Amino acid sequence: MNKSMATISLLIIIGITLFMIKGDKEDILNQADKQLSGTINIDGSSTVYPITEAVAEEFHKKYPKVKVIVNYSGTGGGFKKFYNGETQINDASRPIKSKEETEIKKNKITYIELPVAYDGLSVVVNRKNPLFEDDNAYISTDELKKIWEPGSKVQFWSEVRDGWPKEKITLYGPGVASGTFDYFTKAINGKEQASRKDFSPNEDDNALVKGVTGNTYALGYFGYAYYIENKKLLRALPIKQGNHPAVPPTAITIEDGSYQPLSRPIFIYVNAEAAKDPALKTFVEFYLDNAATLSKEVGYVALPSQVYDLAKKRFSDSTTGSIYATGQKLPLEQLLKQ
Amino acid sequence: MSGNNIPYRRFKEKIFKGLCRLMTFSAILILGVLLYHIVSEGWERLSSDFFNNLPSRRPSQAGIKPALWGTIWLMGLTALFAIPLAVASALYLEEYAKKNKLNYWIDINIANLAGVPSIVYGMLGLLFFVRVLALGNSLLAGALTLTLLILPVIITSAREAIRAVPRGLRQASLALGASQWQTIWFHVLPASLPGILTGVILSLSRAIGETAPLIMVGAAMYIANVPEGPMDSYSALPMQIYDWSSRPQVEFHELAAAAIMALLGILLFMNGIAVWIRQHYQVKGK
Amino acid sequence: MTVYNASTKNWKEESIKKLLFLCAFLSILTTLGIIWILGSESFEFFKEISFSDFFGSEWSPLIQPQSFGVFPLVCGTLHIVVISSFFAIPVGLLSAIYLSEYASNRSRAMIKPTLEVLAGIPTIVYGYFALTFVTPLLQKIFPSMSVYNSLSASLVVGIMILPMVCSLCDDALRAVPSGLRQAGYAMGSTSTEVSLKITIPAALSGIVASFVLAFSRAIGETMIVALAAGSLPNLTTNPLESIQTMTAFIVETGKGDVAVGTVEYNSIFVVAGLLFLITLVINLIANLLLKKYREVYE
Numbered sequence: 001m002n003k004s005m006a007t008i009s010l011l012i013i014i015g016i017t018l019f020m021i022k023g024d025k026e027d028i029l030n031q032a033d034k035q036l037s038g039t040i041n042i043d044g045s046s047t048v049y050p051i052t053e054a055v056a057e058e059f060h061k062k063y064p065k066v067k068v069i070v071n072y073s074g075t076g077g078g079f080k081k082f083y084n085g086e087t088q089i090n091d092a093s094r095p096i097k098s099k100e101e102t103e104i105k106k107n108k109i110t111y112i113e114l115p116v117a118y119d120g121l122s123v124v125v126n127r128k129n130p131l132f133e134d135d136n137a138y139i140s141t142d143e144l145k146k147i148w149e150p151g152s153k154v155q156f157w158s159e160v161r162d163g164w165p166k167e168k169i170t171l172y173g174p175g176v177a178s179g180t181f182d183y184f185t186k187a188i189n190g191k192e193q194a195s196r197k198d199f200s201p202n203e204d205d206n207a208l209v210k211g212v213t214g215n216t217y218a219l220g221y222f223g224y225a226y227y228i229e230n231k232k233l234l235r236a237l238p239i240k241q242g243n244h245p246a247v248p249p250t251a252i253t254i255e256d257g258s259y260q261p262l263s264r265p266i267f268i269y270v271n272a273e274a275a276k277d278p279a280l281k282t283f284v285e286f287y288l289d290n291a292a293t294l295s296k297e298v299g300y301v302a303l304p305s306q307v308y309d310l311a312k313k314r315f316s317d318s319t320t321g322s323i324y325a326t327g328q329k330l331p332l333e334q335l336l337k338q
Numbered sequence: 339m340s341g342n343n344i345p346y347r348r349f350k351e352k353i354f355k356g357l358c359r360l361m362t363f364s365a366i367l368i369l370g371v372l373l374y375h376i377v378s379e380g381w382e383r384l385s386s387d388f389f390n391n392l393p394s395r396r397p398s399q400a401g402i403k404p405a406l407w408g409t410i411w412l413m414g415l416t417a418l419f420a421i422p423l424a425v426a427s428a429l430y431l432e433e434y435a436k437k438n439k440l441n442y443w444i445d446i447n448i449a450n451l452a453g454v455p456s457i458v459y460g461m462l463g464l465l466f467f468v469r470v471l472a473l474g475n476s477l478l479a480g481a482l483t484l485t486l487l488i489l490p491v492i493i494t495s496a497r498e499a500i501r502a503v504p505r506g507l508r509q510a511s512l513a514l515g516a517s518q519w520q521t522i523w524f525h526v527l528p529a530s531l532p533g534i535l536t537g538v539i540l541s542l543s544r545a546i547g548e549t550a551p552l553i554m555v556g557a558a559m560y561i562a563n564v565p566e567g568p569m570d571s572y573s574a575l576p577m578q579i580y581d582w583s584s585r586p587q588v589e590f591h592e593l594a595a596a597a598i599m600a601l602l603g604i605l606l607f608m609n610g611i612a613v614w615i616r617q618h619y620q621v622k623g624k
Numbered sequence: 625m626t627v628y629n630a631s632t633k634n635w636k637e638e639s640i641k642k643l644l645f646l647c648a649f650l651s652i653l654t655t656l657g658i659i660w661i662l663g664s665e666s667f668e669f670f671k672e673i674s675f676s677d678f679f680g681s682e683w684s685p686l687i688q689p690q691s692f693g694v695f696p697l698v699c700g701t702l703h704i705v706v707i708s709s710f711f712a713i714p715v716g717l718l719s720a721i722y723l724s725e726y727a728s729n730r731s732r733a734m735i736k737p738t739l740e741v742l743a744g745i746p747t748i749v750y751g752y753f754a755l756t757f758v759t760p761l762l763q764k765i766f767p768s769m770s771v772y773n774s775l776s777a778s779l780v781v782g783i784m785i786l787p788m789v790c791s792l793c794d795d796a797l798r799a800v801p802s803g804l805r806q807a808g809y810a811m812g813s814t815s816t817e818v819s820l821k822i823t824i825p826a827a828l829s830g831i832v833a834s835f836v837l838a839f840s841r842a843i844g845e846t847m848i849v850a851l852a853a854g855s856l857p858n859l860t861t862n863p864l865e866s867i868q869t870m871t872a873f874i875v876e877t878g879k880g881d882v883a884v885g886t887v888e889y890n891s892i893f894v895v896a897g898l899l900f901l902i903t904l905v906i907n908l909i910a911n912l913l914l915k916k917y918r919e920v921y922e
Contacts, residue, residue: 039571041475046879050585053560054395060562069475069571070560073553074879099885150688170770175855176686177877194688200772200866201855203876204584207755211771229586298395299586351814358722361715362735365790368783369742372753423647430644446907448651449833453840453903454658455871457878458896462657486654493651494837495792498830502799519640533795539740540788547746550846550875576746583748598749605744613737 037065038279044078044091045179047223048266050298051117052091055287058294062286066279075179076100082269083107088280090269093119093179095324110272110320114311115303115332116287117295120224120254121184121262122236126216129235131157131164138238138246141261144188147171147219152196157217171199172211172220178203184221187261209234224249225299254301257331265303265332272320288312303332310336376602380595388596392562393578397589400582402597407564408477408557408572409546409604415481415568416488416545417608421538424489425527428496428534433522452490459487460554468555475556478568483555484548488541495540499533500526528619535616539609546605549576575601662900665893672887678894683857683868685888686877692891694898696857700774700867701899704849707778707863708785708842713835715782716789721819723790724797736791743787751851754780759852772854772866780852781845785838792837796830797823829914836910840903846871870895 042052049072056068073081075092082090083104096104096113104111123139125132143161147154147169157164174180176193181201186192202208205226212220213233227236227249238246241260253259268287274280288311292302303311314336323335391401427448435441463483473479503526511521553559558573559581565572575597582594670678673692680693719739723732758776763769800823808818824831846869854866855876874892882889 046584049559050395053393056560056562057392057394060392064562067561067563067571069558071553071556071558074882076882077879103885175876177879177882181686191688193686197684197687199856200770202772202851203855203879204751204851206584206586206752207772207851209586210755214771226586229588294395347814347817351816354816354819355722355726358718358726361718362722362727365715365719365739365742365786366735369738371757372742372745372749372783375753375757376749423650426644426647427651430641430648434641434644435648444648444651446904446911447655449836449840449907449911450900450904451651451654451658452837453843453907454900455844455846455874455896457846457871457875458658458662458900461661462654465661466657489651489654491837494833495795498792498796498833499799501829502796504801517637519637533799536791536795539737540743540791543740543744546744549746549748553879576748579746580748583752598746601746602741602744605741609737609740609744613740617733 035065036063036279036282038277039067039069040089040280040283041069041081041087042089042091043071043073043081043087044089044269045075045093045266046072047093047119047179048091048116048268050225051266051291051295051300052089052268052287054294054298055283055290058290059283059286063279063282066283068283074177079103079269082111082271083109085109085271088271088274089284092267092269093264094182095267096269096322101322112270112272112275112315112318112320113322114268114270114284114288114315115265115307115336116268116291116311117266118254118263118301118303119266120249120259120301121180121187121221121264122224122227122249123219123221123239123262124212124227124234124236125219126212127233127235128216129218132235132237136246138240140240140246141188141242144239145190148185148195148199149189150194150196167217170211170215170218171196172208172218173199173201174205174208174222175201175203180221180223183264184262187264223299224254224301228299251296251301255304263301266300270315272318275315275318284315285312288315307333307336376595376598379592380597380599383592383596384599388593389600393560393581397587397593400590400593402575402578402600404561404564405573405575405578405597406600406604408561409575409601411477411565411568411572412481412484412574413542413546413604413608415477416484417538417542419481419485420488420492420541423485424492424537425496425534427489428493428500429522429527431493432497432500433518433526448490448493452494455550456487456548457550457554459483460551462486463551463555473569475558475571476569477565477572479555480552480557480572480574481568483551484545487548487551488545491541491544492534492537495537496530496534499530499537502533503529532616532620535612535619539612539616542608542612543605546601546608547576549580552577575604658900662893662897665890666897669887669890669894672890681859683873685891686882690887692887694870694895696859697868697870697873697895698898698902699859700849700853700857700869701843701871701902703774703863703867704778704781704845704853704869705839705842707775708782709835709839711779711782712786712789712838712842716786716834716838717793717831719786719790720793720797721824723794725815725819725823736794739787739790742783745784747784747845747847748851750780750784751848754848754852766864769864770854770866772852772856773864774849774853774867775863777849777851777853778863780848781842784845784848785841788841789834789838792834793827793831796827796834799830800826832910832914836907839906843899843903843906844871845869846875850876870899874899 052070056070078090079100081087146160155168156166157169158166182192185195205222208220208222209226209230212218227234236249238248240246247253247259249259254263270284288308295302388401390403391399392403394400467473467479467482507525508521511525552574557577558571559577561571561573579594579597582590677692678694681695682691682693683696684691754776758780762776804822804826805818808822849869850872855868856866857868858865874896877892
């Protein structure tokens with residue numbers, strides 16, 4: 001490296017600095033908004049993160065003095081920080097587990113559980129897959145179970161349904177430590193983490209998309225947002241549960257609950273004590289007010305407006321504890337009403 | 339001695355020389371392909387807005403300002419801690435340490451630490467810097483964690499560099515009445531500086547791209563503020579790149595590519611300084 | 625110029641020496657910290673899982689029925705280390721020879737920093753590069769290759785550690801006193817013979833150090849393998865298949881949904897501990913070999 005290269009590097013950095021001297025744009029706000037200050041730490045699920053980030057982004061425009069810091073170390077890791085008091089909100093792609101409940105009680109922390117959106121888990125195949133080109137094509141939950149259950153020896157499409165060709169099914173799925181995997185296995189195989197072991201998992205959903213698009217007879221499952229972005233190359237299969245008609249995942253079917261059993265609600269857990277702080281209180285209220293529009297923007301599905309109202313009431317009443325504590329299998333709206 | 343094998347040996351030399359040349363240019367070719375990949379994806383996204391904006395869910399409005407400044411702060415602090423610590427350790431081990439058991443284990447130890455996956459350093463940083471020392475999710479905790487991560491590499495290459503300084507140089511200095519420390523400071527250190535700098539360059543390069551340990555010690559994926567001091571919360575470019583690469587939308591992948599270019603820019607700058615110093619001392623040494 | 629009398633000089637020397645010692649000792653403290661973290665959770669793990677179970681051949685901590693045989697993960701790591709080293713070590717060493725022996729000062733001044741930039745590219749970028757560029761390319765040569773495979777990941781890890789090998793070997797080779805080379809030339813040797821028979825043996829310590837560092841880096845690599853090699857624990861010798869390395873397992877599970885205090889959670893620390901031990905053994909072996917073959921020229 002001689003002087004000319006050093007000069008070029010120097011010019012690069014001067015250029016970058018000049019770009020950055022631009023300065024912030026000032027928004028016109030009322031006095032009260034400008035004064036609200038505080039720090040909010042949020043961690044947890046990478047699934048919920050895009051929504052939380054969008055909320056934080058809009059919130060910052062309105063209340064620039066409140067520092068909102070968001071991270072995603074995973075739902076489990078996030079809960080650990082939550083019950084250590086290091087975060088005030090935990091993003092969760094699943095309800096709290098009993099072991100986590102115990103730890104939270106041990107640390108004398110109380111939480112308010114709030115659903116914020118729906119994620120529709122989509123079962124996808126390659127768009128070129130000839131088995132599903134028909135408008136009436138579907139796959140049933142029983143067939144999915146046959147393919148994915150623990151110890152399953154299914155290798156070819158012909159073993160799944162009569163009349164299908166003897167082509168090898170290449171299976172793709174999310175990493176086994178993810179909430180998505182937990183949810184799918186519970187919904188399809190009846191038990192969390194119960195699955196066949198010989199599929200191709202990948203932590204990164206973009207890599208899963210690559211897997212399915214690279215293979216005509218592949219089958220995979222991942223979040224709705226990743227399907228939507230790659231609609232040209234993928235086909236999401238309508239799911240037939242029992243005697244109900246087959247339902248494809250769309251924003252409407254996920255919101256009105258007809259896309260079952262693979263619609264899952266996603267949550268935020270708020271520290272009840274910390275929620276007394278005006279900054280945090282305003283943030284959570286803002287979150288619930290805006291979750292419907294923002295979740296749509298980032299590829300998720302909004303909850304019905306009644307559910308948001310119930311959630312807002314839950315928050316203003318400071319109702320603690322989980323709606324799943326009774327173990328009942330009811331739709332979200334009814335659980336919230338109890 | 340049987341016959342004249344000089345033509346054969348010349349031939350061997352031609353092959354060998356050619357092979358070396360081929361290898362070097364293959365390496366450069368691979369770099370070229372990789373860079374082309376990145377630049378073609380990210381070029382469109384580079385703009386003044388990109389450097390000034392906060393991250394956003396809308397690709398057209400998203401920028402890297404907090405992440406960029408976070409990385410600059412982080413690198414500055416890490417270099418500040420790591421370089422003196424590493425050089426001091428290397429000097430001790432090469433110049434002062436006797437060949438006893440303790441020092442043998444320190445040797446093995448350092449080489450071993452270079453292989454520990456970065457996430458374990460993250461765990462260490464979380465436990466010790468964030469919790470025990472109560473530094474919280476601050477730049478300082480992040481910088482100290484990264485320091486621990488890169489120390490072994492700098493120490494190893496510094497040691498090799500110091501070891502390579504001819505003994506004669508030290509003896510001459512001592513013969514003229516200088517103390518051990520004066521010998522080190524005025525003679526050994528300058529002579530080994532180029533080698534030490536190589537280690538510094540390689541390890542800072544590594545540190546700038548690390549994500550996993552930073553996630554563990556609390557670097558934010560999203561933050562709207564630029565850090566103002568070492569105890570502030572922060573984000574960093576590799577976090578932003580990681581976040582954007584994982585999104586489904588193609589626009590975010592382009593943004594990620596642009597952010598990578600920004601990262602490489604900072605890297606080039608840091609390396610530029612170090613390389614200039616190294617070149618300066620190496621020429622002088624010869 | 626300050627006058628040093630015997631006592632101030634000694635005091636200053638001694639305190640400097642102690643200060644430097646403390647810095648070196650920091651590395652021991654770091655290791656102790658790591659051993660503490662890994663050891664305490666591993667201890668919990670072995671309360672529930674026996675040693676013989678652990679050294680088994682099926683690794684399935686999160687899919688029921690659970691199984692904690694660690695060999696598939698070790699095998700995965702081995703794939704990466706072996707293939708990446710086979711690539712990076714020869715290419716790195718030969719490039720280093722080119723840079724130190726044959727390249728002009730000018731080209732060396734340009735090439736060396738260029739290669740070092742390779743070291744700064746975040747590993748996730750390499751991961752996507754492996755998945756989107758290298759794998760499709762290799763699939764043309766090996767049609768039976770699956771989308772996630774260890775070959776692409778290993779080659780890209782090799783590319784990542786290449787600058788380390790090259791740069792450090794280059795430094796080591798340059799540090800060999802030119803008198804030795806000159807002596808070789810004076811005796812009529814070609815540059816190849818001088819390089820292979822004189823310079824490399826003289827620089828062996830530095831060269832092996834660079835190999836060990838590169839090896840260690842390859843063992844500890846996470847992102848590239850997680851993306852390109854997949855997450856399927858697989859006991860196989862076929863590089864065209866998907867595998868999971870110890871590091872990928874640690875990061876994926878650590879980042880994921882595992883509740884603290886469970887056996888699955890503790891398994892993260894056990895695997896990290898095993899990794900640590902394996903690296904230690906490799907270092908000890910390298911050290912022993914080095915002692916045997918190193919030549920000192922003073």
